[in-house]
Amino acid sequence: MTERPYAERLIEAAIFASREPVKLRSLANLAPEDTDIEATIAALRARYDGSGVELVDVGGGFMFRTAPDLAMALRKIIEVPRRLPRVVMETLAIIAYHQPVTRNEIEQVRGASLGQATLDALLQADLVTPCGHKETPGRPTLWATTAHFLAAFSLRSLQDLPKREDLLLDAATAPPPSEGEGAENRDLEEEQNIGTDAEVKPLTADP
């Protein structure tokens, strides 16, 4: 193969060297000034197309990863962590959609208490992180997803999460909810649902 252009090789090496997504800005800083970064990345992506490794855009940056169809074979030689149990995945989903969110709010949505094991699993997998305190009595810790969450689930950003109406469409029988949807509404709904009043309270798992 002939020598590739310097900027392409440099960007390739920079992304290749790292296990974590490399930000576009870092690549731009690295490459010679007149480099068309986008075009270079496109060329690079094309070059890896059809190989065992692919260039993806996740978690706010670029990283190389093995092609998904090779997973089965690779699991034989690479140790893989256990898949997250359903409870953990649901808790993660709540945090992803409602973040920043307190433990109590998570429990309200699930109608069940949040086990220590669940939280430990999420923290250990570096999927969620505490992000300050809610300014309510007791100043409960707020939880949010991490940057690694995005990379772990091949998301470019939180915007990549499906909108609620799309999710509900998928959920077989349920037609889209009547009210308008979107991130803004999410918080509103949450307030309505979580705002504790007599009717809601019995749903809460007893401490």
Next chain:
Amino acid sequence: MTERPYAERLIEAAIFASREPVKLRSLANLAPEDTDIEATIAALRARYDGSGVELVDVGGGFMFRTAPDLAMALRKIIEVPRRLPRVVMETLAIIAYHQPVTRNEIEQVRGASLGQATLDALLQADLVTPCGHKETPGRPTLWATTAHFLAAFSLRSLQDLPKREDLLLDAATAPPPSEGEGAENRDLEEEQNIGTDAEVKPLTADP
């Protein structure tokens, strides 16, 4: 680019995702039975030739690594100013306040023996320098701070250092030197060296 052969893609992905160099035998186990491993690796190596990444055989096995000619460009130099270890800092401080001072005197003030490594570290950092010998039996070397010491600490002169009596506030409550020759001797020296008489005396460490 067209899709590469499965065995080549798999071997590529396996080497890419492994933490350690991958042995030829592991690759042979991984690939479909009829694979010509040598030829596959040769093809893979050729494919990466001229790119920003190269496939190398590092004795123990195969691994990818970024092309050596890019190392300079990729290298990030992080300047982490060195902190002096506590022992070194203390010794420097004693020399600064008691100079010119012998090694034995430093040990007396610190109440601990002074390792050669400590002095070496100070010499190497160009913070202290020998300045003659004390005219006592054995003619021990006298130590003093350098001009570079002043620069490193942004001092115009040694007079910029806070006076000892401003530092050692519990001077009044410090126990007076008890009997024994060591204490008297040291008081004498200190008088000579720093020239602050009355205030200094009670501060002297008891031998």
Next chain:
Amino acid sequence: MALVSESENPQEERSVNPSLILDLDGFAGPLDLLLDLARAQKVDLARISILALVEQYLAVIENARHLRLELAADWLVMAAWLTWLKSRLLLPQDKPQEEEGEDAAHNLAEKLRQLELIHSAAAWLGTRPLLNQDVFARGKSEDLTEIDRSRLRVSISGLLSAYLAARSRGTASVPYQPKPMRFWSVQQALQFLFQQLHSTPDWTDLSRFLPEQYSDPLASRAALSSTFMASLELARSGHVLLRQTETFGAIELRRTDPPAAEDE
């Protein structure tokens, strides 16, 4: 009730007849079960028959209770609340109570929809190519950073605190030094005796030449013997004369001859 324990697929386990579900462990809480029952009705969550749902839930709990007396409080609290809700919904003649019941039912439906959404979201996340499971990143990063430690990070405050630390430690603990010798040595005695000789031309008791500062009996005996040794030494060199008039009597001493002493 173990909330975390997983059964592979609760939906399949719970077949058409909900009264047969006795294993509640598959559900992560009462709300989870309710949602599952609601799904079984295969209708819009907003339009589910809360009454039917309540009946089913109570039936499940009742059945489970026959077998498992240790049903967790959560489940029973929910059962109690649903019973209350059912009574409200069944009493349409009482206007305020009916509204109360409808509000509660609406709230419940809303909560179920919320949970449904989360289930879908979790399922969707489950379909994503998961790092280290379906796709793998580079096994090990290449560390291309180089750390330049050539510069010193020092500050005056660091220097001062180091000095204070050294001083305070120096005061606190001092390296071991053997105690200085306290005994009047022969050398000292010799020197002292020699100095005193000028002023003692006549016979003088040896004890007069003892140093006075010793209160310790051992020290004074040592001084006495050192002084005695010194006197013998001086006698041997001809500087003094010694005499003892009786056994165990006082030893007296006098210089031989002043010029000779001066010469030495």
